[in-house]
Amino acid sequence: MRLALLSPLPPDPSRLAHHAAQFRRALNLGGIDVLTPLVGQRPLESLEAARAWVAERDWRGVDVVHAELAPGQRTVYWVLQALARLPHGPALTATVHAPPGLLGQPLHAPFAGVYHARWLPRLTRQASAWLAAPFTRHIDRRLARRLAGVLCTSDASATRLARRLGLPRERITVLPQGLPELACPPLPSGPLKLLCLSGPGQALRPLQDLVAALGQLVAQGGDDLPPWQLTLAGATAASCFEPPRHDPLTRLQADPRLKALGDRIAWQLDPDPQDLPALMAAHHLLVLPERPQPWGLGEAEPGPTAPQGACDLALAVGRPLLVAQQSGQAEQVTSGNGATYTVGDHATLLAVLQDLLTDPDRLSDWATQARRQATSRQWTQMSARYVGFFQQAVARSTRAATK
Structure with a gap:
């Protein structure tokens, strides 16, 4: 299986990039060939730019595209939206890091401009997100309908996502966060x-x-x-x-x-x-x-x-x-x-x-x-569970395409 991972990766210093690097390693251990098409890519500022970027690449050899969705990942969100518009594209999946929304912030004018204006008062920026919420939810739901699978880390998050996105609960898979391989020393002595x-x-x-x-x-x-x-x-x-x-x-x-x-x-x-x-x-x-x-x-x-x-x-x-x-x-x-x-x-x-x-x-x-x-829950042990998730997503996408 070939998978394209849409996410920041090291040397990006963010915790999301570190998570994506460990996630990629776990998938490699499970026999999945992971491509990282966004590495070195400048940020894409609109859906039109993302559609042009997607059109320049050949996606026929990719079985599934997986996105790490979190606040600030506008390029990832735009690319996922552009891929969802392909008539015969690969299966699409996502990990949602900040439920209940996919991205958790407005993307369209004028709300996005107000939200990202750091010189404005905090309450003004929060108000822009609140006013944009109905439109943001509509866009999220339209994209979610094209996803063959969604990952989150808890049952509570899955319930909120299903309600927010209008998805069947079985479309959302709960897998806990992978853990680093650290030593587990015995409990210390003393009080x-x-x-x-x-x-x-x-x-x-x-x-x-x-x-x-x-x-x-x-x-x-x-x-x-x-x-x-x-x-x-x-x-x-x-x-x-x-x-x-x-x-x-x-x-x-x-x-x-x-x-x-x-x-x-x-x-x-x-x-x-x-x-x-x-x-x-x-x-x-x-x-x-x-x-x-x-x-x-x-x-x-x-x-x-x-x-x-x-x-x-x-x-x-x-x-x-x-x-x-x-x-x-x-x-x-x-x-x-x-x-x-x-x-x-x-x-x-x-x-x-x-x-x-x-x-x-x-x-x-x-x-x-x-x-x-x-x-x-070490990343090496989680590998098989991630592979199973993507196999089910590809099978679900294939069944939907043949209907």
């Missing part, structure tokens, strides 16, 4: 160490709720509880090129409830992203109290300490998860590698923390399942 990753753009309230629950834990247990420590880590506004709307870690430092916990709280501010795997491995458990971080208006990707990236990193090093239902990562603990709680429900969170402190076997069981999940 229970919790790690909470946050950063600019995240809300302060979920962190305050976590601190309040820990304060209640100390008040109820006193000196009878085994020792524990929470490390708060992530970027601050000082490390950002553009001032963020929220800087939760800096604001949290002034919270008197946090100061009352004393040396039970540790800080790792503005860590180097390359040091995050070692930081994660030095702790027993990752706590995710926050909701998913959206892509920014400037098409900025969620950072490595956002819930999506933090969760994948914890799983890659075999660490259990304690996630809030609002984090969007509840599906990540269904294999017995952690637990969920509701932000604001201190009783549930307290019960889980007390169990972890008084029943070490529970944490050990979670860690065992986390290591199994880390192995099963």
Whole structure:
């Protein structure tokens, strides 16, 4: 099978490009010949330019074209639209990284011009996207009808996509994000160490709720509880090129409830992203109290300490998860590698923390399942599942063409 991958690739420094490189490697391991026609291509600024670009190339030897769709990938979106207009073109598939829309931003004047004008107020730019939403949804649905298959990473995202795009649910395949092949060291010895990753753009309230629950834990247990420590880590506004709307870690430092916990709280501010795997491995458990971080208006990707990236990193090093239902990562603990709680429900969170402190076997069981999940989701192990998805998409496209 020959597949054309529409996506940025290294040396592009984005996380999407890194994902695409790992994805291409997994497909190569499965015996798929991957072409990368957009490498070295200047951005295409319109559908007309994309149609001309598509017309200049021979697509007869390509079985399937797969697009990595995320905010900012206008060239990928235009090319996919142009390919959808070919009378006898290859099968088309896509991974949607920012559901419920395919691209998540307006593409047509005048809304696109307002949306991408960084000098305008944020609310004005958001209003342009809101006003363009009906037209954007119409364009997305028209393109989605030509797709032989859609990939996303969770059942919740698949449900939202099916509703937004008007697609049958069976057309959308859920495959979790592939994980890097990192070492899964055993749990560290000593007292229970919790790690909470946050950063600019995240809300302060979920962190305050976590601190309040820990304060209640100390008040109820006193000196009878085994020792524990929470490390708060992530970027601050000082490390950002553009001032963020929220800087939760800096604001949290002034919270008197946090100061009352004393040396039970540790800080790792503005860590180097390359040091995050070692930081994660030095702790027993990752706590995710926050909701998913959206892509920014400037098409900025969620950072490595956002819930999506933090969760994948914890799983890659075999660490259990304690996630809030609002984090969007509840599906990540269904294999017995952690637990969920509701932000604001201190009783549930307290019960889980007390169990972890008084029943070490529970944490050990979670860690065992986390290591199994880390192995099963490595890119090399995901290869066969990706190949199966594309085989089904090509077969579905062939059946549709013969009707």
